[in-house]
Amino acid sequence: MSPTETARVTASPDLSATELVAELRQYLRPDPPAISLPPQLFTSPEVYEWERTRIFQRSWILVGHVDQLAVPGDYLALTIAGEPVAITRGRDGLLHGLSPVCRHRMMPLVEPGGGNTKDLTCSYHLWRYNLDGTLLAATHMRGNSDFDPADCRLPTFAVAQWHGLVFVNLDADAPAFDGDLSVVEREMTNYHLDEMVQVSSWTEEWNCNWKIAVENGHENYHAIGFHPDTVKPLMTGGIDMDVHADSPLVTRLLSPTGTPFETTFLPLTEAEKSVMYSFRMFPCGAVATFGESIAWISLVPISIDRTQVRGGTLMPAAALEGADVAAIRAQIEGLTGVINAEDRRGLEAVQSTVGSRFVQRGHLSPKEPGVLAFYRNLALAMTGGTTGV
Ligand code: FES
Ligand SMILES: [Fe+2]
Structure with a gap:
């Protein structure tokens, strides 16, 4: 057999996202085959989209330690599978999970990383949000009668603290963080x-x-x-x-x-x-x-x-x-x-x-x-x- 023919025999099959996920079922068997994942599971955009919706938009994700969020104003910012996330220590002393994206025209309110801030001020047109996500002030908006500041706040995510470790869940209605740990x-x-x-x-x-x-x-x-x-x-x-x-x-x-x-x-x-x-x-x-x-x-x-x-x-x-x-x-x-x-x-x-x-x-x-x-x-x-x- 020539090298070309060998390559043809061993090329990985072109599986659809549905077929790829179906392949995973063999790992649920009591005696799963000792074989690695289909390589396309790492490259399929459709599979990644499913991972976003089936895993990362509903699971508790470990993001830090409480020492990084010790005092009011401390925050962590990251993206979880493409979703911008901030965790803040509010003036109320509580941890808040927030979508740190301005409600005006989608400007990110923080860069990935962490630090301490007195509020979340948008650098685009200077709307300001409290550390719990409520609106503090919106510049030059009084002339728009459709805009109700009381209705304007950052969406929230669920946050849990477990023995000093901080977890966030993008599903604000996620089941409480307990039990399995x-x-x-x-x-x-x-x-x-x-x-x-x-x-x-x-x-x-x-x-x-x-x-x-x-x-x-x-x-x-x-x-x-x-x-x-x-x-x-x-x-x-x-x-x-x-x-x-x-x-x-x-x-x-x-x-x-x-x-x-x-x-x-x-x-x-x-x-x-x-x-x-x-x-x-x-x-x-x-x-x-x-x-x-x-x-x-x-x-x-x-x-x-x-x-x-x-x-x-x-x-x-x-x-x-x-x-x-x-x-x-x-x-x-x-x-x-x-x-x-x-x-x-x-x-x-x-x-x-x-x-x-x-x-x-x-x-x-x-x-x-x-x-x-x-x-x-x-x-x-x-x-x-x-x-x-
Ligand atoms: S986009 Fe944030 S104030 Fe305009
Ligand atoms: Fe290693």
Whole structure:
């Protein structure tokens, strides 16, 4: 057979969005095939639109830590699958989820990022909104009798705070944020999440589909390739993972540490000192433990081929008392920056191939059960199953 004929045989079939999503159903079987997603699932604009409506417009998305929203006027701004979102700490002391788009002529009211502001003033014609989304003032509008300032306010999103982590749901009528995270709560009791402070936080942009980043986060297998000098030396217990798919929302990935963590401030059990937990919260959030240090991460789609990586590192407040916090922060940011760069470089390389006609679904290793757990939750969400809380 000539090389050309081989290529013809292995070219991926041209599936419709409906057929692609139907393919996901095989991951719902009790014995799902150990095979990767159809490559077109990463490139189909129709599938991405369905992901927007079936997942990101109705799921709780991890966006930050409460330390980033500590005082009135603090805000975070981002886009979630193309939807501009702001979370503010209002003068009322509450968190508000808002659509930060001017009701006059669609000007964004904030740039992506965060900071502190006294109100949300539109830079186009200077309409001003309060931190709870109500209109404060609209310039030169008295002559328009159809305009009622009382009717003009920013649409709201649901916001939830869970042990210091902040989640937003684009469906303002979303079911309350509770229930499914109880297993995380129970297993993290000794980590005293409520007493942790955020030492460092970051956002990055990776040029890859969000699922490429999320599936990567569900396995340690890639430490041997992407992270030979950073993560791999930490995997003293090997790259195997114990996977518990607790619910359509939560997957627990447990990695043994060959050398137990030393602890001073947290009452961790011997078992907890000897394991790294990674709680993946569908669709794109995670909390991971490294002894007395906790990291959160969220892989939020910006568009079909761009993902914002948001994250932070938390430590017990007591561990920082009298410590050189700047030095601790610099050390954390140095290591995190290198590891993120390794993942980014690798995953952007994967993204560069997904449009090839000749890529195909690949066989997964027994080291990747977490990836199959993610595929199952993706299948549930995309085929009409529950998306979690
Ligand atoms: S678009 Fe905002 S004030 Fe005109
Ligand atoms: Fe990685």
